[in-house]
Each structure stands twice: as C-alpha cells, then as structure tokens.
Amino acid sequence: MKVKICGIKDITTALSAIESGADALGFVFAESKRKIDPETAGEIIRQLPADILKVGVFVNETKEKIEKIAEVSGINTIQLHGDEPTEFCSSFSIPVIKALSVSSAEDLFRMDEYSCDFFLLDSPKGKYRGGNGISFDWSVLADSQFLDKKIILAGGLNPENVAEGIKAANPYMVDVSSGVETEGKKDLGKIKRFIEKAKSTEKEEVK
Structure with a gap:
C-alpha cells in the first residue's frame, strides 16, 4: 500500500516520513494553515x-x-483540488491528481469525465478543500471497481482507521494530513504509526 503524507512544511518531517516508508509528500500552495511558499x-x-x-x-x-510554482519548487506531480474542468486537468506535462469530493455514490461517476493519472477521493469540502479531518461514507465504494484508475483515499484517515479505509476502498494509495498531527503540527510518531498500519494492511486481490 502506497502512502502520501500531505501538508509538509519542513525538511525534518519530510525526511522522517520517507524514512518511515512514505511514497509521496504533499506541499500545499493553496490557502490553508499548511500553506508553504514555492521557494x-x-x-x-x-x-x-x-x-x-x-x-x-x-x-x-x-x-x-x-507551472511557475512547479518550476521553482521542483514538484513532479500536480494535485488539483478545486473545480478545474476536464481540459485543464489534461493540459500539463507532469502527472495530475484530480481530487473529487464524495458525498454519495453518484459522485464517483465524475471520474469518467476526466483524463488524469490519479483520482483522490476526499470528504465534502469544509473551510478548506482538504485537510478537514472528516471521513466520507466509505460504503459508497463497496460495489465500485476502479480497475483502470489509480484511486487515492483521503479524508479523515488516521492511524486508528486507515486499515478499515483500505479494506473498504481498496485504493492504490492513502493520503493523510490532519490525521497525523498533534495540536496542528505534524507528529512524527503518528506518521510512523500511520505508515506502518497502512503498509501492513493487504489490499484485496481483484479476481
């Protein structure tokens, strides 16, 4: 199981997450308490x-x-977490993750509208588009088979429920931000436990 730790703001957290087994790190350039500047x-x-x-x-x-931020920062993947149209999402030269808010099974059909490398399924938006620490109803994924799509499960995951989320959604990757924080700051112990839990949970084999 692949793991993305989002909301990285310092090198210590980044390196610790990687040492613990993280496959991806997220840097927030949108309005957020976790916003970081490109430099x-x-x-x-x-x-x-x-x-x-x-x-x-x-x-x-x-x-x-x-594109300017990508050039300055060196990111190699773009996550679009707003209302970006289909054409916009397919206009970049590096891989794109399209985030979709899920409140019902009908929201999953929106994936068919986009041509991108990954889909991040998140909770309905709160104050910010992500990182609100709230899960959506994973049962809406129960009858869905995303055989041709790389799904990233996000929204309200933490070390205690990530195994349940993986078993319910069978994703390609899991994404966490607030679920590995203590008093608004990344907690290296929680990051380690989250990654260990995720990596030790087997995805169901597609028959």
Missing part, C-alpha cells in the same frame, strides 16, 4: 530522493502560476 518547498524537495512523488496541491489556480 521553501524547493529547498525541501532538493534534499529528497528522486523516486518520491512530490505533489503540489492547488485549488482553482491558473495554469501559468501552477
């Missing part, structure tokens, strides 16, 4: 292994600004 993100990213996904998170940003 600081770049300083962190330049110290990371080449095979790690370095994901930049954007909400309804212009293509020009996204």
